[in-house]
Amino acid sequence: MSIKGKAYIAGIYEHPTRHAPDKSTSQLHAEIAKGALEDAGLTKADIDGYFCAGDAPGGVMAMVDYLGLKVRHFDSTDTGGCSYLVHLGHAAEAIAAGKCSIALITLAGKPRTGPMPPRASGAEADFEAAYGATTHNVYGMCAMRHMHEFGTTSEQLAWIKVAASHHAQYNEHAMLRDVVTVEDVLNSPMISDPLHRMDCCVVTDGGGGLIVTTEAIAKSLKKPLVRMIGHGEALKGPRGGKDLNLTYSAGVWSGPRAFEEAGVTPKDIKYASIYDSFTITVLMQLEDLGFCKKGEGGKFVADGNLISGVGKLPFNTDGGGLCSNHPVNRGGMTKIIEAVRQLRGQAHPKVQVPNCDLAIAHGTGGLLGVRHAASTCILERV
């Protein structure tokens, strides 16, 4: 059994806020649910499936009660920033299996104006917690090793931020709208070697949501038809210290699974949403997904190759997490939303990819250099 063509993304909503001191996190989830339903042309009573992750206050039981939902299917898988890419895959499975017909997925939070939900830890805690692993230094360790093995440079990484900034200038909601240069990135303060401040994503309040539904319901609505044709997910960790290799991610497994199910290859992809928690995250994912060979990511991203209308692989045309939005430090949701905008032909005209009928939305979650998940979704305009 396959999810290919079985589930349609009928509603998307990205909360315009980047700073929400006057709202609660649950409230943001509700505003997002409302926005996604309005976009789809559906109502709350239509929802029979709900998906949320660790950002949702109280988890799925509290959220379903708070929102006043009545669902027959739910999933609260939490794999950090890629949870929503996992949820999209799981929602497609549930719809294909007839477990629900209209699924809501929400993400929201306020890391700028409130406490962050704690990161879950397991048996490793006593053996790792004291060493101060943060996102910055863990992704820094990945970049350091990538540079060591493949000769990747800070200039090449900087091109990823440059491309994101070229796109963000057209996004009125983007947190950072100034176009930056490679020199700007290299001259920004070093945060955790070799990552500079501009190699890091923004921190924003906000969130986003999706409505996923069946073919029949999607065709009864007024939106352009965008459907899931492939999904893959995978997990990776040091596994007893034997498998430590920070030059690749679980994307080497989630990507091929998604491409195989979809029956397409990286060459066919017209637009790519790639989770950009840091510049190195993008570079590694592009290699792992097969857009270029392992070790050649630096060459691939340089010279504007990711800029829409300039390069071969337009990416994160909303400005991504590096410039626009990274709600709750979880970037998977906004990746899906911009991919759907591209497939609907509703991206900003300055960054819209002509005749965009095939897109990928991909991300990792957790800590890339420690334990993480990856999820890859291939989306098609019908």
Next chain:
Amino acid sequence: MAEAKKYPAPQGNPETTPFWEAAKQGKLLIKRCTACGEAHYFPRSICPFCFSDKTVWEESSGEGEIYTFSLMRKSATGPYAIGYVTLKEGPSLQTNFVDCDMASLKIGQKVKVVFRPTEGAPLPFFTVA
């Protein structure tokens, strides 16, 4: 010089008690599976490779080399160098590099274990050999 950084005390549990007891003696223990022969870290009672329960404690030489590292500059308690060390015995582990020039660390550099106190059992760190 900033005030000495305080590290959280390991909580311990029945599965890992021998590790922390050995740490108090300045010994770094790893686990080895006598069924498949593979060593692993952090310690588990069941081998993460072959799933055998025939795992035994083994004292590591405490010597290894830097697999990767990053010097974290943004920290309330001052810069620190996080990294992974690949032990001579095979497994790699996460740690911090201490008592050395953090700015001149290199991938492949030889390092050795040093223990730092906590309010409970001491924790393994690494310094340049």
